[in-house]
Amino acid sequence: MPISNSKLRLTVKEIKDPMKIPSKLSSFSLPALLLFSFACSEGESGDAEAETIAEVVASEEEAVEEEPAIPEEAFETIEVTVEALGNSMEEIRFDKEEVVAPSNGQLTVTLVNKSEDPEMIHNIVFIHDDAIEEVAAAGLKVGPEKAFVPDLSSVFAGSELVEPGESTEFTFTAPFQSGEYLFVCTVPGHAEEMNGRFIVLPPAAVE
Numbered sequence: 546m547p548i549s550n551s552k553l554r555l556t557v558k559e560i561k562d563p564m565k566i567p568s569k570l571s572s573f574s575l576p577a578l579l580l581f582s583f584a585c586s587e588g589e590s591g592d593a594e595a596e597t598i599a600e601v602v603a604s605e606e607e608a609v610e611e612e613p614a615i616p617e618e619a620f621e622t623i624e625v626t627v628e629a630l631g632n633s634m635e636e637i638r639f640d641k642e643e644v645v646a647p648s649n650g651q652l653t654v655t656l657v658n659k660s661e662d663p664e665m666i667h668n669i670v671f672i673h674d675d676a677i678e679e680v681a682a683a684g685l686k687v688g689p690e691k692a693f694v695p696d697l698s699s700v701f702a703g704s705e706l707v708e709p710g711e712s713t714e715f716t717f718t719a720p721f722q723s724g725e726y727l728f729v730c731t732v733p734g735h736a737e738e739m740n741g742r743f744i745v746l747p748p749a750a751v752e
């Protein structure tokens with residue numbers, strides 16, 4: 546538990562009566578106790594004890610509240626555009642083989658459907674690396690009303706369906722756990738041709 550040493554030392558030095566201190570010490574941490582001992586070796590008589598201990602406790606609580614949280618800005622925001630290409634089931638593919646994001650980073654994905662064939666409707670779904678068959682099958686079950694994006698723990702996020710010539714954008718938080726995952730189109734019959742690697746870098750690699 547982080548305690549501001551300088552703050553604690555200043556407060557402890559105000560204690561004037563060493564003889565009354567031991568009964569109050571049980572509630573303090575070891576570092577505080579050592580500081581008390583040090584302060585007490587210079588002890589004089591006085592009666593500011595109770596007040597001072599209350600101050601120490603208050604300082605300790607304050608220090609806990611001041612513990613810095615990791616700021617949101619520490620996580621990079623990534624924007625990526627992926628194009629869906631092809632005018633037949635033989636041609637369909639994404640233009641990118643991989644999408645890279647930092648661990649826990651905000652990822653804004655734009656999917657552009659470049660097809661001119663009205664049959665070629667696509668989505669893009671970010672999933673766990675070993676879940677492609679499970680997700681494709683479950684996507685088929687939930688159907689076009691849910692954009693073929695099933696509600697599974699193996700699915701990080703998915704887009705809506707995009708008609709030819711149109712695009713969509715969505716934002717999600719990349720997994721904290723770095724590693725290699727997948728993105729895939731879960732429109733029936735597309736997953737085998739339309740997929741790529743979703744690479745999540747460890748936090749250290751972001752800087």
Ligand SMILES: [Cu+2]
Binds near residue numbers: 666
């Ligand atoms: Cu597709």
